[in-house]
Structures are given as structure tokens and as C-alpha cells.
Amino acid sequence: MNETNNSQPEFNIRYDKAAVTYAPQFLVSPGPEELLLELSSGLIVDPDNRQTLPIHTRLAMPWSAVERLAGVLNDVVAQKRQNEQPARAASPMTAAQMPQASLPNATCEPN
Secondary structure: OEEOOOOOEEEEEEOOOOOOOOOOEEEEEEOOOEEEEEEEOOOEEOOOOOEEOOEEEEEEEEHHHHHHHHHHHHHHHHHHHHHOOOOOOOOOOOOOOOOOOOOOOEEEEOO
């Protein structure tokens, strides 16, 4: 790992999976030492005609990571709201518009 002038580590990000899964529905289960975040693509009707929420991803995070994620998400939402203009639809943020993540000197490389 290389060090920059501001003493923050530099590293590359490698995606083990290139697939992206849509997750507009989620469940949050707080525990004493960690938070469990369960992600779903949405409700379906099962063969017995009951609504079911299929979970495709489960993430467990220590509270320190949850606090960092909450801060980054708050920054991204605030930036999006600031960039929105009522006269036209919002466009996706560019990397330059996004607030710094909790890992500041990361570079992304496709798998």
C-alpha cells in the first residue's frame, strides 16, 4: 500500500462479481455488536398466493461501519438534493460530484 502526502492509504478496489442487483426493499435488524441488512428486489406472490419478500443479499456490519455508511449516505443524499432543480428531472451524479467515501484514496477497477 502506498501512502499519500496526507497519510491516507491508497489501494485499488477489485469487484469479485460484476453483477449488480436492484434492492429497493430492505430489512434492518440491529444487534448489540452489529447490524444485519437484508436486501430484496421486492415483493412477489408465491404459489400459495401469499406475498413474500425474497432476500437476495444479507450484510452484517459492525456499528462503526454502520456509522460511516450512514454518514456517507447522508452526504450523498444532501448532494443529490442540492443538485436537483425543480424544472427538470435529476440526472445521475458524476464521480466528481459525489462526496468523499469513508475510504478516500480508492480507485475502482472492473473485475
